[in-house]
């Protein structure tokens with residue numbers, strides 16, 4: 001339930017577009033809540049947002065890794081950047097398989113937003129980029145979980161594995177940035193975004209569904225990345 005005393009982003013874990021996360025196997029199926037046509041429309045919109053959001057993240061992380069000096073942090077932020085590149089490639093493929101293309105307007109907007117944030121990383125100090133990244137990554141988890149729900153309702157179970165894997169990778173990103181933020185004294189002064197549930201819970205609502213293995217794990221392996 002929403003709590004009006006909390007900012008909207010603090011309730012991100014309470015909401016599920018189809019109610020699927022709260023449903024039990026064999027009960028309220030997503031397809032009973034949302035028509036396949038509407039679910040497809042929402043899936044496409046979510047994927048276009050995610051595709052351009054990944055571009056913003058890639059551009060921002062390029063600047064972010066230049067703004068830190070710890071070699072371990074540089075290495076991890078670079079790894080996250082590469083994972084976002086792989087996500088973007090796969091989301092683009094899925095959009096293409098659905099007969100759709102990314103939004104030109106969103107691409108321009110998010111590309112510039114990311115570049116601007118990347119430049120600001122050098123001026124804003126260590127904490128702000130870590131905090132902003134953690135907050136945005138927490139939303140990215142939900143974005144791919146929602147995309148998986150829409151894909152299911154639209155009858156595209158062939159995309160479930162990849163969308164859920166992307167949610168799991170975003171979970172790892174959020175954890176990295178949140179743990180980094182916790183080491184800084186400013187963290188106690190800033191509002192906390194809610195910690196996501198355990199990574200294992202991401203696939204739980206879909207455990208009763210038979211879906212094929214996706215292609216994303218092969219893409220990640222090809223890029224030298226394993227979870």
Ligand SMILES: [Fe+2]
Pocket residue numbers: 054083084087140166170
């Ligand atoms: Fe991503």
Ligand SMILES: [Fe+2]
Pocket residue numbers: 057080084137140169170173
């Ligand atoms: Fe991410």
